[in-house]
Amino acid sequence: MLFDDPVFASRLLTILTLSFHIIYATIGVGVPLMIMIAQWVGIKKNDMHYMLMARRWAKGFVVTVAVGVVTGTAIGLQLSLLWPNFMELAGNIIALPLFMEVFAFFFEAIFLGIYLYTWDRFDNPRKHLLLLIPVALGAGMSAVFITIVNAFMNAPAGFDIINGQLANANPIAAMFTAAMPTKVSHVLATAYMTVAFMLAAIAAFRLLKGSNHEYHKKALFMTMKIGLIFSIAAVLIGDLSGKYLAEYQAEKLAAAEWHFETEEAAPLILYGMLDENQEVNYALQIPFGLSILAHGYPNAEVIGLDQFPVEEQPPLIIHYYFDLMVTIGMFMLALSLIYWIGIKRRWSFVKAAWYRWLIVLGGPLSFLGIEAGWWMAEVGRYPWILRGIMTIEEAATTSDYVGVMFILFVGLYFILGVGTVVVLRRMFKNDPIEKVLAKQQGGDSE
């Protein structure tokens, strides 16, 4: 059977859990900040619409955060269940940020509980807003700590291996690895960007579906503006990530760019196909592009895959993941920039139906970008689980039945995914903004 190999089955189950969890994790990191901004603007402008925005986003967030807790618990435990040898090693060096992550989440969960159930319990709305600070901070710090662990897997540091034994462990040095600054900031920026575009997509969709309410227009403009800011940040940090890879993980960059021979003035290859001789066909080539991405000047020498033994070369498919991520990132940057200028200059096409459909499409596309980015990061580390130290093969469990567990989890995630969509739809379909506002004008807040 396909799943007889525990290594292969463990990889499949991990990619399944991560791909599913990252959707909820991204929402979990990004939404608290958006709620905070909306509520803050609402208090400042004394505008009921923004307050309601915060409240409605929070209402939907409760559902996704619960599923995120569940899938986060799953990946946390699966790390030990599927990769026991890795966790034994990792426990010795990188347990600290994992431990900190639990605290950060603990902190977030407590204040989220308080925030959600105290909408009407404070006389001063500013006090209620204060409760969001630990929520957004806890969410952001959770992402920081977990990404630190991932950075460590890519660029292990803070220990020595002497005669096959671990020695001189330095937990702090293990946290501040070469990969850490670009990875952490990229994860944060893209999470905020993606969530902003997700909320923009919802607002645009409502506007397309007949509601012409001021509320949705305000939401759309605000989220597109936030999305624009963070997509600029994401692109700038992405460029730095390229430079990090060139310096420390050249094989990953080379595989992602189909850069086989070490050379100067390397072009950037976009899209295309490989034939059986590993020749690139139908690709778009940007002259000097790769040299600029890798080192910042056009004639720089970029290390190719020829410098690495065949068994240490990452799979070439990550090229497509890379292209997908970059294309979506650029597309969203352009879409939000044109929208923003368009609103300022009163270009009418940004309010046209076709443009709003593009914004709607941007929501799922941004999530696809996140997925592609993680696939590239994780598959691109192959064959290593801890680069240069431990391979995936060595790390995996030896126990049987991983394949059966894979099937069980497919079923579970299917139910969770469908459930999320159904519940969220029901929650807002029966309670459109017009109805809520009408009720509020009646003088009573629920």
Next chain:
Amino acid sequence: MSLEVLGISVLWLFLFGYVIVGSIDYGAGFFNAQSIITGKQHILSKIIQRYLSPVWEVTNVFFVFFFVGIVGFFPQSAYYFGTILLIPGSIALILLAIRGSYYAFESYGTRGHKGYAFMYGASGLLIPASLSIVLTISEGGFVSIVNDNPVLDYAALFTSPLTWSIVALSIVAVLYISAVFLTWYAYKTGDTKATDLMRKYALGWAVPLIITASGIVYELSSHNEAHFERIMDLWWMFGLSFILWFATVWLIWKRRNYGTAFWLLVGQFALAFFAYGVSHYPYLLYPHLTIYEGFTNTAMAISLVFVFILGLALLIPSLYLLLRLFLFDKKYVQGIKNKKE
């Protein structure tokens, strides 16, 4: 105190926290489902949702804290337990997911499906059962090392009376802890009907608790003699625990001081839980792994303890705020809304 002992004490303390808050949560789910089936839903559901919805995520963190912490302090336990627990661990995860999604989909969304409520209730009994298997395995006798890898003997595990007596205790304990707590909570809401119902459940599960607990000690006497001897050396802790149990039952029987009764129960379980933990020392997994062999390096241990203290400094005030708002706030508990104006 050595770092090893400090580490395991911290983890054991958090596991104890999980046993208490988790039991309240799991038992409540079961009583909720039971009340739907027996048509007494109106009595219980409201109370259960007022208390459980705001705090279940916090409950879950106790569990995550334990399994992340044990890998940090005792990395080798990841290797041993990670390999052998694939199936029970995955099943527990799926059950936890069903539970979490119930909170997400049912209580926040529109009121729903009976079948879901039933699954939610059943998961409340199955999760403690599947998690308690870990304790059974740690007693030794079910794990052998084949080709350098630990392998779990499922047949031996599932035919051992020890397994089933631990499963029985875990389920009964969940129901008892939960019933005592909910008696108190219902009493605070001023709901006499619910108080009476929960009081009846609490009294009903009190005696089975002692029977199942004694059953385990009896089974251990033949399964793991060394451990049994050490338990006998700590007879006074179990004795004190029994006295506290008696005091709880007496107060509930007399219908007075439900709050004190609950805190006595916490004391009873703390004594028994720590007595069990101390008697298990120094083994994490009989006879393969002790806390000394499996311990992490000193640098990591010190930084974990440091972070732990910092974390507690942050968490304890926050937890206090949470409890004050949801558990000890009279108006909230009784369901009176404070309006803005």
